Amino acid sequence: MGEHVLVSGMPESLRLCTGGVLAMFSQQPQDLVVVAGQPVTLPCSIPGYHGVVLWIKDGLALGVGRDLSGYPRYTVVGDHSSGEHHLRIQRVELMDDAVFECQAIQAAMRSRPARLTVLVPPEDPVIEGGPVVSLRAGDPLNLTCHADNAKPAASIIWIRNGEVLNGAMYSKTLLRDGRRESTVSTLYISPSNIETGQKIICRASNKAIPNGKETSVTIDIQHLPLVNLSVEPQPVLEGNLVKFHCSAKANPPVTQYRWAKGGNVIKEVSGDTYEVIVDHSFFTEAVSCEVTNPLGSTNISRNVDVYFGPRMAAEPQSLQVDLGSDAVFNCAWTGNPSLTIVWMKRGSGVVLSNENILTLKAVRQEDAGKYVCRAVVPRVGAGEKEVSLTVNGPPTISSTQTHQAPHGEKGQIKCFIRSTPPPDRIAWSWKETVLESGTSGRYTVETVSTEDGVLSTLTMSNIVPADFQTIYNCTAWNSFGSDTEIIRLKEQGTCQQQV
Secondary structure, three states: OOOOOOOOOOOHHHOEEEOOEEEOOOEOOOOEEEEOOOOEEEOOEOOOOOOOEEEEEOOEEOOEOOEOOOOOOEEEEOOHHHOEOEEEEOOOOHHHOEEEEEEEOOOOEEOOOEEEEEEEOOOOOEEOOOOEEEEEOOOOEEEEEEEEEEEOOOEEEEEEOOEEEOOOEEEEEEOOOOOOEEEEEEEEEOHHHOOOOOEEEEEEEEOOEEEEEEEEEEEEEEEEEEEEEEEEOOOEEOOOEEEEEEEEEEEOOOOEEEEEEOOEEOOOOOOOEEEEEOOOHHHHOOEEEEEEEOOEEEEEEEOOOEEEEEEEEEOOOOEEEEOOOOEEEEOEEEEEOOOEEEEEEOOOOOEEEOOOEEEEOOOOHHHOEEEEEEEEEOOOEEEEEEEEEEEEOOOEEEOOOEOOEOOOOOEEEEEEEEOOOOOOEEEEEEOOEEEOOEEEOOEEEEEEEOOOOEEEEEEEOOOOHHHHHOEEEEEEEEOOEEEEEEEEOOEEOEOOOEO
């Protein structure tokens, strides 16, 4: 900006005569506004006056005549012989903000007082925490901008994407010099109105710098890792390779990956990828990826859709129940895809149940035997488990095979007993004789236990004709009752007859 020079006319009230010569101001200073740092010239012209001229600042003389040695930035310029006594100020400073007068001493003239107003632009604005302001996702944004040492106080506006943001709080403080002021503006932005990477400008201006000065900050929204866990391929047959990939977006960046399966840390894996041969356990035990950055950790887990054949989850137990009671078997399998369950009695093709539980109501002795729980996962595999049902009841004596015996030689008759619980007593009886074990005369009883029951054999030596006429009884007892079989011995060459 160039120098400020104001020229005025000659007011009638300031015309004075000295030595018969009419002296008057042809130029005198007027109020002026100037920006600090610029030069300015305050005019003062008194044609025909050759006396002493003083410049007065706020009532104090700056010097005598053209000697202003006490003020190195001040100079009296112009053609002295023509009565020009202009005051030139180089690089106006705040201390120059004052009232100036030009006085002609011998002519007893003084110019009108002129107010020199010095404007001071604000210092470069500063946004606290800049140039990058970081905040955690979900937190509001509070920005504070300072524009200091301005005259008059600076106005502050906030700008984002070319638009002025309203609602800022504004305050100003008068400095010790009583002239300059510092301004503070605080801007609040709600979390929903902030995006990372946004640039927000603080612009400070006053009359000294109408276009203003500005600074800006970039918003950096920090957040916990945002994690996605992919599993490929799926579904997959047990025994094949699966790749887990843990992709994460984080600000600040990721510092650690940690993998676990079923809650147990997989120490040998530390990157964002985990490859493994999967088995059935991956179907129920989730694989998790925990991603950490300086703000904390995010954990995400996935199960694998592993196809696998039936695996026993609850093993059925063999049962021993009383005659007439219910028998309940429980058989649970796991498998993927969904499996089917079939209960059957061994040796029979009849399906008894398709549920985990098989209930046999009011069991009879013929219900005793082996039962099979079979599970099938279509196109994957099958499995089965066998259990036994034992029915507690009175003994049952099945058909007895005997040897035909020739007269005068040894013969045998046999009695086979099925009994649960085992028989407490087995006895052979004929005529007046009862023999449970051991030997009595020509007769000997032997009892042998097998997997299926008890075999009792009555052996007779030196068979006589009366033996072929005798009725033999095989009787067995347990806590539930008894059973008896009547057997006859036939002479060799005839058929055994049972009654």
